[in-house]
Amino acid sequence: MFLETKALTKQFGGLIAVNDVSFSLEKGKINAIIGPNGAGKSTFFNLVSGSHSPTSGQVIFKDQNITKLPPNKIAELGIARTFQTTNLFEQSTVLDNVIVGHRLRTNSTLLDAVLRTKRFKREESKCKEKAIEVLDFVGLTAVSDQLASNITQEEKKRVAFALALATDPEVVFLDEPAAGINPDETEGLAELMKKMVDRGITVCLIEHKMQMIMKLADKIMVLNYGEKIAEGTPEEIMNNQMVIEAYLGGSASA
Numbered sequence: 001m002f003l004e005t006k007a008l009t010k011q012f013g014g015l016i017a018v019n020d021v022s023f024s025l026e027k028g029k030i031n032a033i034i035g036p037n038g039a040g041k042s043t044f045f046n047l048v049s050g051s052h053s054p055t056s057g058q059v060i061f062k063d064q065n066i067t068k069l070p071p072n073k074i075a076e077l078g079i080a081r082t083f084q085t086t087n088l089f090e091q092s093t094v095l096d097n098v099i100v101g102h103r104l105r106t107n108s109t110l111l112d113a114v115l116r117t118k119r120f121k122r123e124e125s126k127c128k129e130k131a132i133e134v135l136d137f138v139g140l141t142a143v144s145d146q147l148a149s150n151i152t153q154e155e156k157k158r159v160a161f162a163l164a165l166a167t168d169p170e171v172v173f174l175d176e177p178a179a180g181i182n183p184d185e186t187e188g189l190a191e192l193m194k195k196m197v198d199r200g201i202t203v204c205l206i207e208h209k210m211q212m213i214m215k216l217a218d219k220i221m222v223l224n225y226g227e228k229i230a231e232g233t234p235e236e237i238m239n240n241q242m243v244i245e246a247y248l249g250g251s252a253s254a
């Protein structure tokens with residue numbers, strides 16, 4: 001099994017945000033998590049990426065129990081994530097923002113940096129190479145020397161992808177990657193996700209844009225009040241009565 005959760009549960013006081021969710025990602029595919037507001041989607045991401053530790057249950061990645069690992073260890077194993085909003089260093093260039101992303105993979109210490117040791121210089125140039133490579137991959141070479149404050153919203157979304165890719169992940173969790181951008185730009189990001197999958201990266205995204213998900217995803221999990229109410233192909237999900245009721249409150253059509 002590639003990445004799976006077993007009976008994952010997160011309680012905040014009296015509220016069960018994620019309730020007994022067992023789910024496995026399809027390796028090398030686009031997986032999606034959908035559900036009404038407050039259904040527990042972001043919390044589920046936070047549990048898998050180590051930002052929150054679960055109340056109970058497990059996260060297993062390639063037969064290793066990663067449930068109690070801190071976020072940096074989880075990232076080192078090859079699990080990357082983006083957030084609903086990406087805070088960039090606005091007064092740094094796009095390239096410098098992404099170089100910082102790759103530092104996670106290097107071994108230099110602060111002393112190496114202060115003394116500018118050979119190891120530091122070697123790793124610094126590796127970080128730069130990686131940043132250039134991922135910016136090319138996400139289509140941002142032309143703006144790599146611009147200040148982050150000067151790029152468009154859609155370009156910022158692509159920087160978020162680049163930051164995740166700079167850590168050489170096997171799987172990326174994307175939290176609402178297409179929020180706040182127009183349909184053409186959304187289409188462009190969908191293409192980018194397909195390109196990631198073509199490179200062998202497994203994708204898992206949270207998204208409210210239903211048309212995009214139904215076209216893009218190979219497998220969908222639906223959460224409602226923290227519980228998994230359905231999983232399957234887009235077609236199975238679209239025809240699932242519980243899903244229709246969760247979204248429409250039982251009425252006939254959207």
Ligand SMILES: Nc1ncnc2c1ncn2[C@@H]1O[C@H](COP(=O)(O)OP(=O)(O)OP(=O)(O)O)[C@@H](O)[C@H]1O
Binds near residue numbers: 037039043
């Ligand atoms: N740190 C926290 N402390 C207390 N309650 C929280 C915390 N994080 C999330 N919750 C609650 O857990 C529930 C699930 O929230 P979550 O953000 O995971 O939902 P979501 O499906 O991602 O929602 P949205 O689509 O609106 O982003 C909500 O009721 C939310 O208020």
